[in-house]
Amino acid sequence: MxxxxxxxxxxxxxxxxxxxxxxxxxxxxxxxxxxxxxxxxxxxxxxxxxxxxxxxxxxxxxxxxxxxxxxxxxxxPSSVVNAELADKVAHIEAETGSPVGKKQQQDLKQEIIFQLLPxxxxxxxxxxxxxxxxxxxxxxxxxxxxxxxxxxxxxxxxxxxxxxxxLARHSLQSELTHWLTDGAPDGIELLEEAELKSTDDLESVIRCKNQPLDSEEITMHLDNGKLVQKVGFAWQEVLTATISEDGSFKRVKFTDRLKEETEDVPKDQVEARLDAEFALMSAELCQFLDFMRTTLKLNDD
Structure with a gap:
């Protein structure tokens, strides 16, 4: 869990x-x-x-x-429904010598779905x-x-x-951009992954992976006005993830050090293991999200 x-x-x-x-x-x-x-x-x-x-x-x-x-x-699958529909339409047109209209085709499609659903x-x-x-x-x-x-x-x-x-009721573009320009908060280690977006009408996007975020190339994009949309990070020795400007977190991975804390629960005791994992994970996530809430000043919204 x-x-x-x-x-x-x-x-x-x-x-x-x-x-x-x-x-x-x-x-x-x-x-x-x-x-x-x-x-x-x-x-x-x-x-x-x-x-x-x-x-x-x-x-x-x-x-x-x-x-x-x-x-x-x-x-x-739509391919199955469409294949059945094509067969029915071809059969009707062969029998009547007249094309099947759109309305009739829609009715036939609903009949096919009704027949195939069970x-x-x-x-x-x-x-x-x-x-x-x-x-x-x-x-x-x-x-x-x-x-x-x-x-x-x-x-x-x-x-x-x-x-x-x-948790976040406004875009975090500015805050995440400051992580790259001014340094990440204590407890946060930036990883070599980010997405930057321009603020002009073109809305051009730069995605980088395995790229040091303090490199000249990234600095140039920031100097040209691009803002951070997503950035990868590690929090303490608990997890890694990417944070998006809407305040959501993806590709969350908990560290082996943390997961090892439940290793003493036998794997065949599935319920006990799930209980231990949930207890540990939920406690750490609450601490992590409270840290983010304070660090990003989300209580001020």
């Missing part, structure tokens, strides 16, 4: 969760598989599903609530997130806004309220 991407939010009001009520509310919105004609379904699942433990709708460690959203989608393969995806009551934070393992917003919307619907705002 190690998050790979972070979408972080701040609670704007105190939140109190009762374990029994939360379990009941999540169960009322539990995942159900797709029916014959469903294209997708979404609902809450056990965070320990991979350990074979169903029915546990959340996991709590020191007032940090781990909640998992499961989505199931029918996989119906036979379609399904794909299951999971979105993990946790609510930290002490730190007044919500952290979601998602690289895209849509997945994070779906998690927030489903939790909000289930528990009635989840008053949050993004």
């Amino acid at each position: 190690w998050f790979k991407n972070l979408k972080a939010y701040q609670l704007t009001q105190p939140l109190s969760l009762d374990d029994d009520d939360l379990s009941r509310m999540l169960m009322d919105n539990a995942f159900r598989p797709c029916g014959k004609q469903d294209t997708a379904t979404m609902g809450f699942a056990s965070p320990f599903a991979q350990a074979g433990k169903e029915g546990v709708m959340f996991h709590k460690v020191q007032e940090r609530y781990w909640i998992t959203l499961k989505k199931q989608e029918k996989i119906l 036979q379609a393969f399904v794909r299951n995806t999971f979105t993990h997130g946790f609510i930290s009551i002490p730190e007044k934070m919500v952290v979601i393992d998602a690289s895209a806004d849509g997945k994070a917003e779906a998690w927030l919307a489903c939790v909000r619907k289930a528990i009635g309220s989840l008053p949050v705002v993004p």
